[in-house]
Amino acid sequence: MSALLPLVAQGAMSRRGGRVLVGPVDLRLDGPGITVLIGPNGAGKTSLLSLLHGTARLSSGSITWACPLDEARHAQAFVFQRPVMLRRSVIENIAYPLRIRKVPRREALARAETAARRVGLGEMLNRYAPLLSGGEQQKLALARALITEPQVLFLDEPCASLDGRAMREIESILTAARASGTRLVLSTHDMGQARRLADDVLFLLRGRLHDSGPATTFFTRPETPQARAFLQGDIVE
């Protein structure tokens, strides 16, 4: 598999019905680590993630990976804020991306079982996935996204409406994924989580990339007044 990164977006913009959802955005993603995407509600975090992932329509500008788009689409994964559960058992859900890639059933199930144990779902392999709790569903979604060993993983507020324990478990899965070389791009509402996970930060405001930088400097000395206000907990619009 050829390298996916760097990802370069130039003037990338997504519109729907004349309304700009996000953009124009210029950014460059490279190397390992966790990029955290923050910003007030409606700033376009979800739109930007799906635009980079390639599921939202690019109205203008360009988004280029270091390899052809077809390969790029197969080497990345996306975790939704509200996980989508296939109406199957836990293990069948996790094995699904492998089955799509024509991995033999036996091998796919074996790998899915290992992946399920890694995220702590080893005891519920044959449970019906749509009946799992919110935290369990999100862990399943993570295991399913990571099983193809994507080079880039997008996560749209993966811990929204989860309790502390589920959040702790999910964050440890994410840091483990970072350690194994996956590039993570994660949007979040939770500034505590942003501080815990971020290697670098993108601050989105009104559809535009307003401020960005390495986590160490961004959280201590944000350059723009809006980012400073947002980090202090003020309402920014």
Added chain:
Amino acid sequence: MVDIWNGMTQAVWLMLTLDPELVEISLRSLRVTLSALLVACTIALPLAALLAVRRFRWRRGIIALLNALMGLPPVVVGLVVYVILSRSGPLGVLGLLFTPTAMIVAQTVIIVPLIASVAHQSIRELWAEYHDLLISMNVSETQKIRTLLWDSRRALLTAALAGFGRAIGEVGAIMIVGGNIDHATRVLTTAIALETGKGDFGLALALGFVLIALAVAVNLSIHWLGRTERGDRW
């Protein structure tokens, strides 16, 4: 009341003694309808999934048409199939008229729209649920269709059973294209029509009860095979 009572006793008697003629007619009914169901499902289920997944120009029109054709009058279907299969018709050379195959064709035509419509409704809902995930995973169209068909299999079973119910109880079309020929194309419904016409209400009712029993038995066994209403699911 006497007629109904007579019919029931006669039905029980016919079934207990495994009356050879009754067995033959019942088996033919089953064979014709199950074959029609199999063919219809092979056409209707992928069609239903395709209509959910792919956006093309005539999509809405086809869905509306299928919904409308659910109420297709069997007599008219029988007539059209008759004309096509008759000796002077376009497929006359096949010599299919007044054979069980002709009956299978007619029943298939009748139940394809029904199965496709009912199946499409549930597949569409499932697709709305799965859409973002499958798009994100870059799943090919064939894989989408297979995933949707597999994961909505219980709803599809219901669609198939509705089709079975319509086909097994259908008399107008198969009477025309089959001709109700003894030992060749006589099935339960056409036999009932015949016996009623002859005034043999006892036998007609007996056949009717057998028909109902058959429909119930097939439904129950398919449910049992599909393991619906069991275990911790649904």
